[in-house]
Amino acid sequence: MSRARAAVGMAAAMIILGACSSPGGGSASASGSGGGGGNCVVGVSWNNFQQPRWGATDKPKMKQTIEAGGGTFIDADANLDNQRQLSDVDSLIQRGAKVLVLLAQDNKAILPALQKAKDAGIPVIAYDRLIEDTSGSVLYITFDNVGVGKAEAEAILQKVPKGHYVLMKGDPGDANASTFLPSGWDQAGLKDKIASGDIQIVGPKEGQFTPGWDTQKAQNEMEAIIDAANASNTKIDAVLAENDSTALGVAQALESKNYGFPPVSGQDGDPANLNNLALGKQYVDVWKNSNQLGIAAGQAALQLCQGKKINEVSINVDxxxxxxxxxxxxxxxxxxxxxxxxxxxxxxxxTADQLGKVFAAGWYASKDQICKGVDSSSPGAAACK
Structure with a gap:
């Protein structure tokens, strides 16, 4: 962690701690006014830890923030199983959770858990994945996923304004994959370029969905698309992959088929993908500094635990x-x-020339990891000096 980032995190933690020790009301700060001390139990239901960021950034920063504010952090991993996630939420409620943070495996399958939380009067934070709510009892904390999709497509469209594109999407049960990211792609001009004929889609016209955002499944899907493209004498010029786990599968497929590396997009800042960025196996990675997302969720949970209404929550992030x-x-x-x-x-x-931003932020992927295999001819050579 950089000194600047550490200072921001420490300042936020101190504000929360100070407010917790002054129940009569310290100053109204951006990080909130405390979390009810030891009575604040925050239960977090993760849908998986297969994607590296959840365990490497989101969880530790959320836990650190909650505990710094005097609260207790408990969590469970559903391992990509809808029924297990429902059972996990039951268990978190039974263990005394006063606030629930839900990273939903499926935004419809999670609804019975949401109802149980409502019935128990427990506020819910939908973490990085939308849960459709009609009651006003959910706070949605995420990155601008439409903006992520737009940034992905802008970079790829600028690099390859015409040609044959593959659209590699994530899990169909995640609104990020089915709605928000594709909306960003279209805002960047993809839909218009398809309509004009400048871009032709290789593979499924609406995009290839990848259950569980699974890298191996993405690799298998991409290999099948490459085989079909080769059979029809079609050259793949670019790949819009919605996130890093699917982009990693795409890169592995391209390598296994000795295809070369057309520009590929991704998002999250996973170590293997940042390394691929430096090596030229991925062209753009939309980095979501999920350290800060975890901090934001921890701050919000403490305030909800204290009794603040959702619209009264305020966060203090970088x-x-x-x-x-x-x-x-x-x-x-x-x-x-x-x-x-x-x-x-x-x-x-x-892009590869901007990797210095990640190094400066103290990201969990080390410079050695990101720059592994980089030589003077690599796109990331300058950043990796």
Missing amino acids: PSVAPAAGNSPTDFKTPGGNTVKSLILKPTPL
Whole structure:
């Protein structure tokens, strides 16, 4: 962690701690006014830890923030299983959770758990994945996923304005994969370029979904698309992959087929993908500094635990990711036509020459990891000096 980032995190923690020790009301700060000390139990249901970021950044920063504010952090891993996640939420409630943070495996399958939380009077934070809510009892904390998709497509379209594209999407049960990221692609001009004929889609026209955002499945899907393209004498010019786990599968497929590396997008800042960025196996990675997302969720959970209403929550995160709409929740219109209160953080698109931003931020992927195998001819050579 950089000194600047450490200072921001320490300042936020001290504000929370100070407020916890002054129940009569310390100053109203961006990080909130405490979490009820030891009575604040925050239960977190993760849908998986297969994607590296959840265990490497989101969980430790959320836990650190909650515990620094005097709260107790408990969690469970559903391992990509909808029924297990419902059981996990039951268990977290039984263990005394006063606030629930849910990273939903499926935004419909999770609804019975949401209902149980409502019945028990437990506020819910939908963490990085939308849960359709009609009651106003959910706070949605995420990055600007439409903006992520837009940044991915802008970078790839600028690099390859015409040609044959593969669209590699994530899990169909995740609104990020089915709605928000593709909406960003279209805002960047993909839909218009398809309509004009400048871009032709190779593989499924609406994109290839990847259950569980699984890397091996993405590799298998991409290998099948490459085989079909080769059979029809079609050259793949670019790949819009929605996230890093699917982009990694794409890169592995390209390598296994000795295809070369057309520009590929991704998001999250996973170590293997940042290394691929430096090596030229991935062109753009939209970095979501999930350290800050975990901090934001921890701050919000402490305030909800204390009894603040959702619209009274306020966060204090690094200015580089601070929500464009401000540090308090704003209305977000969902694909289902509902309105939920949201805190939407800003992402950062990176190409190989911008990897220094990651190094400066003290990301969990070390410079040695990111620069492994880089030589003077690699796109990341300058950043890796």
